Amino acid sequence: MSLLEVKNVTKAFGSLVAVRNVSLTVEPGELRAVIGPNGAGKTTFFNLISGLFAPTEGAILFAGQDITGLVPHRRVALGMARTFQITEIFPELSVAENVRIGVEVAGGYRLRAWLRRAEDKAIKERVAEILALTNLAGKADRIVGELSHGDQRAAEISMALTLKPRILLLDEPTAGMGDQETYEVTSLIRRLHREQGYTIVLIEHDMRVVFNLADLIMVLDQGTVLAQGTPQEIAANEAVQAAYLGKAA
Amino acid sequence: MKLRLDIAAIWLVLLTAPFWLPLVHGYEALGTRVLVLGLAAMSLNFLLGFTGVLSFGHAAYFGLGAYGAGLTLKLLAPSTPLAILLGMLLGTLAGAALGALIARRRGVYFAMVTIAFGQVFYFIAFRWNALTGGDDGLRGFSRQPVDLGIFTLDILNNLTLFYYFVLACFALATGIMAFLLRSPFGRTLLAIRENERRARFLGIPVEQHIWLSFVISCAFMSMAGTLYALLNNFADPKGLHYTQSGDFVIMAVLGGMRSFWGPLLGAAVFVVLQDYLSSVTTNWQSLIGLMFVVVVLFFPRGLLGFLQRKSQA
Amino acid sequence: MTQLILYNTFNGLIIGAFYVLMALGLSLILNLSGVINFAHGGFLAVGGYLAYTLAPHIGFWGALVVAPALTACLGIAIERTLIRRLYGRDPLYSLLLTFGLAFIFEDMTRAIWGAQGLPFTPPSFLTQPISLDFFFVTYYRLFMMAVVGIVVLGLFLFLRHTRLGVRIRAGTLDLETVSALGVNVRALRTMNFAVGIFLAGLAGVLAGGNLSLEPTMGANVLMPSFVAIIVGGVGSLPGTLFGGLLIGVASGLTTVWFPSASEAVIYVIMAVVLLVRPRGLMGEEGVMS
Numbered sequence A: 001m002s003l004l005e006v007k008n009v010t011k012a013f014g015s016l017v018a019v020r021n022v023s024l025t026v027e028p029g030e031l032r033a034v035i036g037p038n039g040a041g042k043t044t045f046f047n048l049i050s051g052l053f054a055p056t057e058g059a060i061l062f063a064g065q066d067i068t069g070l071v072p073h074r075r076v077a078l079g080m081a082r083t084f085q086i087t088e089i090f091p092e093l094s095v096a097e098n099v100r101i102g103v104e105v106a107g108g109y110r111l112r113a114w115l116r117r118a119e120d121k122a123i124k125e126r127v128a129e130i131l132a133l134t135n136l137a138g139k140a141d142r143i144v145g146e147l148s149h150g151d152q153r154a155a156e157i158s159m160a161l162t163l164k165p166r167i168l169l170l171d172e173p174t175a176g177m178g179d180q181e182t183y184e185v186t187s188l189i190r191r192l193h194r195e196q197g198y199t200i201v202l203i204e205h206d207m208r209v210v211f212n213l214a215d216l217i218m219v220l221d222q223g224t225v226l227a228q229g230t231p232q233e234i235a236a237n238e239a240v241q242a243a244y245l246g247k248a249a
Numbered sequence B: 001m002k003l004r005l006d007i008a009a010i011w012l013v014l015l016t017a018p019f020w021l022p023l024v025h026g027y028e029a030l031g032t033r034v035l036v037l038g039l040a041a042m043s044l045n046f047l048l049g050f051t052g053v054l055s056f057g058h059a060a061y062f063g064l065g066a067y068g069a070g071l072t073l074k075l076l077a078p079s080t081p082l083a084i085l086l087g088m089l090l091g092t093l094a095g096a097a098l099g100a101l102i103a104r105r106r107g108v109y110f111a112m113v114t115i116a117f118g119q120v121f122y123f124i125a126f127r128w129n130a131l132t133g134g135d136d137g138l139r140g141f142s143r144q145p146v147d148l149g150i151f152t153l154d155i156l157n158n159l160t161l162f163y164y165f166v167l168a169c170f171a172l173a174t175g176i177m178a179f180l181l182r183s184p185f186g187r188t189l190l191a192i193r194e195n196e197r198r199a200r201f202l203g204i205p206v207e208q209h210i211w212l213s214f215v216i217s218c219a220f221m222s223m224a225g226t227l228y229a230l231l232n233n234f235a236d237p238k239g240l241h242y243t244q245s246g247d248f249v250i251m252a253v254l255g256g257m258r259s260f261w262g263p264l265l266g267a268a269v270f271v272v273l274q275d276y277l278s279s280v281t282t283n284w285q286s287l288i289g290l291m292f293v294v295v296v297l298f299f300p301r302g303l304l305g306f307l308q309r310k311s312q313a
Numbered sequence C: 001m002t003q004l005i006l007y008n009t010f011n012g013l014i015i016g017a018f019y020v021l022m023a024l025g026l027s028l029i030l031n032l033s034g035v036i037n038f039a040h041g042g043f044l045a046v047g048g049y050l051a052y053t054l055a056p057h058i059g060f061w062g063a064l065v066v067a068p069a070l071t072a073c074l075g076i077a078i079e080r081t082l083i084r085r086l087y088g089r090d091p092l093y094s095l096l097l098t099f100g101l102a103f104i105f106e107d108m109t110r111a112i113w114g115a116q117g118l119p120f121t122p123p124s125f126l127t128q129p130i131s132l133d134f135f136f137v138t139y140y141r142l143f144m145m146a147v148v149g150i151v152v153l154g155l156f157l158f159l160r161h162t163r164l165g166v167r168i169r170a171g172t173l174d175l176e177t178v179s180a181l182g183v184n185v186r187a188l189r190t191m192n193f194a195v196g197i198f199l200a201g202l203a204g205v206l207a208g209g210n211l212s213l214e215p216t217m218g219a220n221v222l223m224p225s226f227v228a229i230i231v232g233g234v235g236s237l238p239g240t241l242f243g244g245l246l247i248g249v250a251s252g253l254t255t256v257w258f259p260s261a262s263e264a265v266i267y268v269i270m271a272v273v274l275l276v277r278p279r280g281l282m283g284e285e286g287v288m289s
Helices: A042-050 A072-078 A095-106 A117-133 A149-162 A179-195 A207-213 A231-236 A238-246 B002-015 B028-048 B059-076 B080-102 B107-127 B159-181 B184-194 B196-200 B206-232 B242-255 B262-280 B284-298 B302-312 C002-033 C040-081 C091-113 C139-161 C163-173 C175-180 C185-210 C217-232 C237-257 C264-276
Strands: A004-013 A016-026 A031-035 A057-062 A080-083 A167-171 A199-203 A216-221 A224-229 C129-131 C136-138
Touching: A004 A042, A016 A042, A016 A057, A016 A224, A031 A042, A031 A207, A042 A080, A042 A167, A042 A199, A072 A080, A072 B196, A080 A149, A095 A117, A095 A149, A095 B184, A117 A149, A149 A167, A149 A179, A179 A199, A179 A207, A207 A231, A216 A231, A216 A238, A224 A231, A224 A238, B002 B159, B028 B159, B028 B206, B028 B242, B028 B262, B059 B080, B059 B107, B059 B206, B059 B242, B080 B107, B080 B206, B080 C264, B107 B242, B107 C091, B107 C217, B107 C264, B159 B184, B159 B206, B184 B196, B184 B206, B196 B206, B242 B262, B242 B284, B242 B302, B242 C091, B262 B284, B262 B302, B284 C091, C002 C040, C002 C139, C002 C163, C002 C185, C002 C217, C002 C237, C040 C091, C040 C185, C040 C217, C091 C217, C136 C139, C139 C163, C139 C185, C139 C237, C163 C175, C163 C185, C175 C185, C185 C217, C217 C237, C217 C264, C237 C264
Parallel strands: A031 A199, A031 A216, A080 A167, A167 A199
Antiparallel strands: A004 A016, A004 A057, A216 A224, C129 C136
């Protein structure tokens, strides 16, 4: 069974059609990249999948379940984790606190007024585990708002991981980053995909990242699917080249 | 370690207040007043500073607590604990109802609605003369000595004893609030304050948690109200007015919204300032208004925030 | 009975017109700049008092125009020196600022003009009562309604057909785009604020002619103005207009059967609206939520 099935979704804002008849199927363990020129509707597409708003037409299934009408926090509970183009973190708290909150919610502790010692220990261990995976262990007590862009992104991804997600949706994870930071974030994503086996869908502009990571690529242009295929196929696709050359990427 | 020292110092000051207050030209009732209003400001801050939700009509619950306590003593039974309990019940239930109605709104709209609803209660207290005494306020009751079986606490006549009674209630209330804020639940509130969207995408049902924070805040706010009525043996409709709400907010901001004890400091400064200014000039209202302006423009992080910044520099 | 109902409905319309005048100004400021102007009532009082001071020199009609204009200038000064600094910040701060300003206004008007109610008499031909068959009303009250009607019409025309007006409307919907198109957003906010305050000042002059002038006169109209905005729908000016008239008329009508509940009914309406249609009667989903 496919993990994520997006079936012919369309999203219209009044007379503006942002996404038109787009379908996508993601199998467990895949890394799918969604690319396209600016304004192609990529983030709107993500917003539909993660539940920020409902599609005007079409359906979305997650692990076989129809989630088209579900609100975001329910989709999160089903195992859908997401990061945003502009990093969404808890700026005035430390890295460890950021991650801890995620761990506590995922563990079902969000309404608890106190923790048993064993529970507290388990939570701390899980936080350490995640921070080790994302290479932030050394910065656990730093205030996350003061960290570099790349580290903030890693912190955000750490938070997504606390949910033990079945799928990770990453919206332009390397947005606004220099070469070194891009390299670090790309390595992290590769580790999560190859070593940890996460299913990942990511929106990206940086072609090096896309060709480095993706199993399959979907190209959106003006809200519709222009092409889908392996990196080699997409690189050779003339329509895709035209779309990119015709606009500022 | 440093944190413990701060808290120890605060409690030392509070515990010995009846002794040093007269030395600084203070008086006992002033100390009690600061405690009560400080509790109110801290309760509001549970919602405002720690959950990041702006309620500007919170005095309504303070006032409901006051009237609830007064009416209990006047009409039901000469029991102080019952008065506190019923006053709290009234305020908390009203808060729960209103909170449910508006949990989906945010920002200025939320603030507007809380103000408007707060005014409803003011208006009821003002108009329902027969029950509430109208503009003159609710009189004809007084705090009753508390019978603990072995002995009686004469909080009616012994002001020092009453101060310690209030301090005990204060300790209980702030203890619970501090405890909650340090818990996983408390951390979800911080999360909501820091970044509501991220909180939602971690799976936190934001509206539900905001409602809970609102109710907890109202509970302790109304407790403060009951204590205020007991202090004055009087309940004032002005305690329900949005100007009172504004006072509580400025206390929290003045002291420091991000700090647990900030609002208490803010309350102390505000009360002392207001007392002093109103005895010195008839235009004290302008000066208080000016203080609002100055705090907002130059000390948005409050006194404690300001001091923190200086110590880090 | 019909006489009573008509009379009170008419009264309700007048009260409603007042709420509308205040609420529209509040709404303009709220929609464009996200500021709840607690000092709006203070500006109303200032407008009234200025008219009182100016009338002996430039007459009632002169004061009717000049006092609101001067009040608007005061508004511009305050917006530029104080409020402007808080736009990017948490709405908490602008709320507290205007709150503090309200205190200062009330106290200062009391200090300058005294705490006693001051009489502000409009020209005598306006104070003549019209004895119609069914009820008593003075020309002045008709005059007030007429002024409000003209002003509201003028405002809607302004917003639709003048450059500044169109920019304000556009700015309310999407300030970033408006800014990207080269409009000076800071000046826009200031002018918008000035328009809002002009309306408040005008309300003050009209109110002064109806009742006497007091330092607290604005405070009584402020809350109902909030309710008008909430009922009509935040973000919708027609909604505010409708909301103001609705609660005014409801208030007037309630006086017929339950005189003491006439103020309460506006809050009851607000509660019902919030329960049944939280975005307001004419509000849009997603605005300010």
